[in-house]
Amino acid sequence: MSAPEVPRVERVSGTGIPVRGNDIDTDQIIPARYLKAVTFEGLGQFAFFDQRFDGDTPLEHPFNDERFEGASVLAVNANFGCGSSREHAPQSLLRWGIDAIVGESFAEIFAGNCLGLGIPAVTVDRDQAVALQEWIDDHPDGEITVDVAAETVSYGDREVEATVDDAQRRALVEGEWDTTALMRANQNAVEDVARSLPYVDLA
Amino acid sequence: MSEGTLYDKVWDAHRVTELPTGQDQLFVGLHLIHEVTSPQAFGMLEERGFDVAYPERTHATVDHIVPTADQSRPFRDEQAERMMRELEENVREAGIEFSHPGTGDQGIVHVIGPEQGLTQPGMTIVCGDSHTSTHGAFGALAFGIGTSQIRDVLATGCVAMEKKRVRKIDVTGELGEGVTAKDVVLTIIRELGTDGGVGHVYEYAGEAIEAMGMEGRMSICNMSIEGGARAGYVNPDETTYDWLRETDAFREEPERFEERQPYWESVRSEPDASYDDVVEIDGSAIEPTVTWGTTPGQGIGITEPVPDPAAMDDGEREVAERAQTHMRVTPGETMQGYEIDVAFLGSCTNARLPDLRAAAEIARGREVHPDVRAMVVPGSQRVKAAAEREGLDEVFEQAGFEWRGAGCSMCLGMNEDQLVGDEACASSSNRNFVGRQGSKQGRTVLMSPEMVAAAAVTGAVTDVRELGVPAR
Numbered sequence A: 001m002s003a004p005e006v007p008r009v010e011r012v013s014g015t016g017i018p019v020r021g022n023d024i025d026t027d028q029i030i031p032a033r034y035l036k037a038v039t040f041e042g043l044g045q046f047a048f049f050d051q052r053f054d055g056d057t058p059l060e061h062p063f064n065d066e067r068f069e070g071a072s073v074l075a076v077n078a079n080f081g082c083g084s085s086r087e088h089a090p091q092s093l094l095r096w097g098i099d100a101i102v103g104e105s106f107a108e109i110f111a112g113n114c115l116g117l118g119i120p121a122v123t124v125d126r127d128q129a130v131a132l133q134e135w136i137d138d139h140p141d142g143e144i145t146v147d148v149a150a151e152t153v154s155y156g157d158r159e160v161e162a163t164v165d166d167a168q169r170r171a172l173v174e175g176e177w178d179t180t181a182l183m184r185a186n187q188n189a190v191e192d193v194a195r196s197l198p199y200v201d202l203a
Numbered sequence B: 001m002s003e004g005t006l007y008d009k010v011w012d013a014h015r016v017t018e019l020p021t022g023q024d025q026l027f028v029g030l031h032l033i034h035e036v037t038s039p040q041a042f043g044m045l046e047e048r049g050f051d052v053a054y055p056e057r058t059h060a061t062v063d064h065i066v067p068t069a070d071q072s073r074p075f076r077d078e079q080a081e082r083m084m085r086e087l088e089e090n091v092r093e094a095g096i097e098f099s100h101p102g103t104g105d106q107g108i109v110h111v112i113g114p115e116q117g118l119t120q121p122g123m124t125i126v127c128g129d130s131h132t133s134t135h136g137a138f139g140a141l142a143f144g145i146g147t148s149q150i151r152d153v154l155a156t157g158c159v160a161m162e163k164k165r166v167r168k169i170d171v172t173g174e175l176g177e178g179v180t181a182k183d184v185v186l187t188i189i190r191e192l193g194t195d196g197g198v199g200h201v202y203e204y205a206g207e208a209i210e211a212m213g214m215e216g217r218m219s220i221c222n223m224s225i226e227g228g229a230r231a232g233y234v235n236p237d238e239t240t241y242d243w244l245r246e247t248d249a250f251r252e253e254p255e256r257f258e259e260r261q262p263y264w265e266s267v268r269s270e271p272d273a274s275y276d277d278v279v280e281i282d283g284s285a286i287e288p289t290v291t292w293g294t295t296p297g298q299g300i301g302i303t304e305p306v307p308d309p310a311a312m313d314d315g316e317r318e319v320a321e322r323a324q325t326h327m328r329v330t331p332g333e334t335m336q337g338y339e340i341d342v343a344f345l346g347s348c349t350n351a352r353l354p355d356l357r358a359a360a361e362i363a364r365g366r367e368v369h370p371d372v373r374a375m376v377v378p379g380s381q382r383v384k385a386a387a388e389r390e391g392l393d394e395v396f397e398q399a400g401f402e403w404r405g406a407g408c409s410m411c412l413g414m415n416e417d418q419l420v421g422d423e424a425c426a427s428s429s430n431r432n433f434v435g436r437q438g439s440k441q442g443r444t445v446l447m448s449p450e451m452v453a454a455a456a457v458t459g460a461v462t463d464v465r466e467l468g469v470p471a472r
Helices: A088-096 A108-117 A126-138 A166-173 A179-184 A187-196 B006-014 B039-047 B078-094 B109-116 B130-138 B147-156 B181-192 B214-222 B238-245 B254-266 B314-327 B353-363 B381-389 B392-399 B449-458
Strands: A011-018 A073-075 A100-103 A121-123 A143-147 A152-155 A158-161 B015-018 B024-027 B030-033 B058-061 B097-099 B124-127 B141-144 B158-161 B165-172 B200-205 B231-233 B277-282 B289-291 B299-301 B342-345 B373-376 B401-403 B424-427 B443-446
Touching (some): A011 A126, A073 A126, A088 A108, A108 A166, A179 B147, A179 B158, B030 B147, B039 B078, B039 B147, B058 B078, B058 B109, B109 B124, B109 B381, B124 B130, B130 B238, B165 B181, B181 B214, B181 B277, B181 B289, B181 B299, B214 B353, B342 B353, B342 B449, B353 B381, B381 B392, B392 B401
Parallel strands (some): A011 A073, A073 A100, A100 A121, B030 B058, B030 B124, B058 B097, B124 B141, B165 B200, B200 B231, B342 B373, B373 B401, B424 B443
Antiparallel strands (some): A011 A143, A143 A152, A152 A158, B289 B443
16 A cells, blocks of 8 residues: 555644643643554544543533634743653544644654644743733634744734744745654664664674 | 664664655564553454454553553442453453463563564564663663554554664762662653653663663653653663573573573663764752652752743743642752652562662651552562562561552542542652643652652652662
């Protein structure tokens, strides 16, 4: 079977949803008990679950707020996605409906997981992140565009400079984020490297 | 740009090519897998009709969901049983070696790799687990990956990565009495921040690191990720080689050891290597350290007061206020006397033999406080067996600790070992995130194994030095 066609993600547009706070870890994004499954299916409903519910009682949380229903651009603060490497975290956000994340900074493994899923995770400075969150609060139906190629985030009458990691920009814009296919094409070179390593005994 | 460091050398030796994304394609020397993050990757592989490219460079174990009380099959927890079966089927089909509970070699993935000699200097090591950084203690380049990357590694034997900057962390001086590797790494994270290491790999060096055994170095490299660094390493030296000689990989084959050693020596950072930056930490100034908050960066020396959020920057202040409300701690007070309900001695950070020995020294002849439930969860079946040969199980059980089977257990609350309600836990694990130990009202205080034992017997966070200083 050939590799699936890889879509390009030059820009993402949609309404926003703010989740505030530094150091939001992946245990908060998806509690460990929802990792007890052999697929990622159905994870969307459990995004931020413990912040959203106390038993059966819904708590105040943007992901419970009907104003933000249908949002696709998540606005966060610093070191978002720190902690556990669980890809279940971005998978749950994606399955909830998030197609792009704008924040002050991202933990590395989380950002890498987003790249693997084709979710742009772009950074802006602290004041810009806060301003975007405030704007979303005031304009829950307002459209935000995350332009990966141009490295900008636009909303209302504002256009803000954003930083997109080099590899992420090239991968998303050129539609080459299917690293399995890219790397499989180099199998001979891989064998050469393996052979050159003193600890690899190739059959 | 760094030059001449272990990181540069190991990277270059494993670099296959530059990908159109600008990332480098790196060959993976060892791929460790476990039951939680691998099944979806095997599923993706099957969907695309790919086989596992290097089953012989892949090794599996089960740790996250495995029960630590009754491990008989089927597991009581149906979901856990299902995940176990899926892993069994995947490794059987692919021909991957599996350290399952029946082998006596099962354990936390970051404990079994080093103890079996799978982990070696100069290797690239990946695993779908953020604490893969642990293996850097051997001078390997080891990092956690997500499930889509696991798919890449299974299908190609390679991972796509961008090269990072290298920060050398020089821990100078001699550690004080009762001060362990855990206290050092909590101090590093406190000083450099939970995101201080983003974009960096940490090279741990200096007198205090060189004086440490492999287990201590593993505890430090383990928590690199808590400081934002995806990988951390220590240059291999005689301490490393002494460990390796005794592992399955080389015990029977000393000539293989001799063959590999020149490569291990060759990857050490050059004396004149250049680093992107260098940070010095005075090891002699570190106290036994505990966390007061809900991130691993919120740590203090045991005699120091909990900091006042009013004196912090905006972002930090908000995080600190939230943490202090959750933990119910007051600025200006020390953590000494903070009452606990649970004592957890376990995890990939601190559940190796010297950790259990040090804690047992504190527990010996004492009793667990009547209001505390205390458990010891050895890092692997081998650690458990070795501890039992020394009679440590009896020491713990006589003191009133539960003596469990090997697994991740209460570090992340995926099996039955969880906090209940707002219980406070003295924990030798690595994350004090809200909800991490299975209850979202639960309160976790991170500390060294001997400090956990001290808290277990006194019922509150205690300066272990008041009870005696265990030999390390």
